[in-house]
Amino acid sequence: MRLVVVGADGRMGRMLIRAVAQSEGCTLSAAIEREGSPALGQDAGLLAGLQPLDVPVTDDALAAFAAADGVLDFTAPAATVAFAELAAQARIVHVVGTTGLSEDDFAKLKAASYHARIVQSGNMSLGINLMAELVRRVAKALGDEFDIEISEMHHRMKVDAPSGTALMLGEAAAEGRGVDLKTVRVSTRDGHTGARRPGDIGFATLRGGSVVGDHSVIFAGTGESLTISHHAADRGLFATGAVKAALWAHPKPPGLYTMADVLGL
Ligand SMILES: NC(=O)C1=CN([C@@H]2O[C@H](COP(=O)(O)OP(=O)(O)OC[C@H]3O[C@@H](n4cnc5c(N)ncnc54)[C@H](OP(=O)(O)O)[C@@H]3O)[C@@H](O)[C@H]2O)C=CC1
Numbered sequence: 343m344r345l346v347v348v349g350a351d352g353r354m355g356r357m358l359i360r361a362v363a364q365s366e367g368c369t370l371s372a373a374i375e376r377e378g379s380p381a382l383g384q385d386a387g388l389l390a391g392l393q394p395l396d397v398p399v400t401d402d403a404l405a406a407f408a409a410a411d412g413v414l415d416f417t418a419p420a421a422t423v424a425f426a427e428l429a430a431q432a433r434i435v436h437v438v439g440t441t442g443l444s445e446d447d448f449a450k451l452k453a454a455s456y457h458a459r460i461v462q463s464g465n466m467s468l469g470i471n472l473m474a475e476l477v478r479r480v481a482k483a484l485g486d487e488f489d490i491e492i493s494e495m496h497h498r499m500k501v502d503a504p505s506g507t508a509l510m511l512g513e514a515a516a517e518g519r520g521v522d523l524k525t526v527r528v529s530t531r532d533g534h535t536g537a538r539r540p541g542d543i544g545f546a547t548l549r550g551g552s553v554v555g556d557h558s559v560i561f562a563g564t565g566e567s568l569t570i571s572h573h574a575a576d577r578g579l580f581a582t583g584a585v586k587a588a589l590w591a592h593p594k595p596p597g598l599y600t601m602a603d604v605l606g607l
């Protein structure tokens with residue numbers, strides 16, 4: 343499978359180049375960065391700390407997509423929406439790891455998925471996708487007398503909050519309870535907030551250092567609490583998951599898929 347990595351010079355972009363180069367069944371056909379990026383012209387392998395791959399970084403996404411079977415995209419929301427339109431035109435696989443997507447962005451991905459095979463997930467790891475399943479089941483079993491709070495910590499450079507993973511876990515909890523997350527989501531608390539509203543799902547965001555990604559879902563009852571946690575030690579695991587998603591989606595019909603589909607959960 344010929345794969346394009348967009349956002350090639352990013353933290354995840356460099357991991358994705360390594361994952362593609364080290365995975366069987368795929369090759370790196372292009373590496374894309376935005377116009378004016380200092381990475382343009384550099385060899386993608388060297389950029390990722392590998393031997394040269396003879397793939398210079400370019401800003402010509404249209405030509406790259408036309409000559410590829412799939413694209414791995416961990417960039418930014420506006421870029422991802424534009425790449426989804428190009429992936430639809432080229433009828434290829436689009437693996438979307440980008441977080442911070444708005445409802446409008448999701449609607450555009452849905453539209454693109456009539457022609458592209460899109461796999462979108464706020465987290466490409468096996469552990470988090472399993473955790474989401476557990477959270478859904480625990481939320482259903484425990485009911486409203488247990489308050490649900492979700493905490494996450496990431497590195498100091500992260501630009502969106504709550505994390506895509508925290509929102510995914512929140513969606514799973516809300517689904518388990520049979521409610522719409524939008525109606526119970528509390529993402530900020532400051533000052534005299536009053537008592538906690540029964541049924542709310544709260545989010546707490548921490549940022550600092552080089553933390554790759556820590557998530558906990560706390561079910562706090564009276565006299566007891568249950569916490570489900572995940573710790574990501576290396577962002578290479580997200581890249582490996584993205585390559586797995588691309589290979590899985592290659593023979594599938596156009597559609598919008600999740601990592602749970604890929605993992606058969
Ligand atoms: N789903 C998952 O499992 C995971 C998701 N993520 C998500 O992936 C995204 C990227 O994270 P991270 O790698 O840390 O961020 P970085 O900022 O390090 O990387 C993003 C890269 O995308 C580039 N980019 C932005 N817009 C364009 C464009 N229009 N064309 C080409 N390149 C573009 C950026 O270039 P420039 O710097 O010039 O803007 C940058 O090189 C985030 O949304 C993050 O939350 C991260 C890890 C795991």
Ligand SMILES: O=C(O)C1=N[C@H](C(=O)O)C[C@H](O)C1
Nearest residue numbers: 441464500505506507554555
């Ligand atoms: O920006 C990151 O780094 C990460 N982003 C994803 C998120 O928003 O959940 C996944 C992972 O936790 C790392």
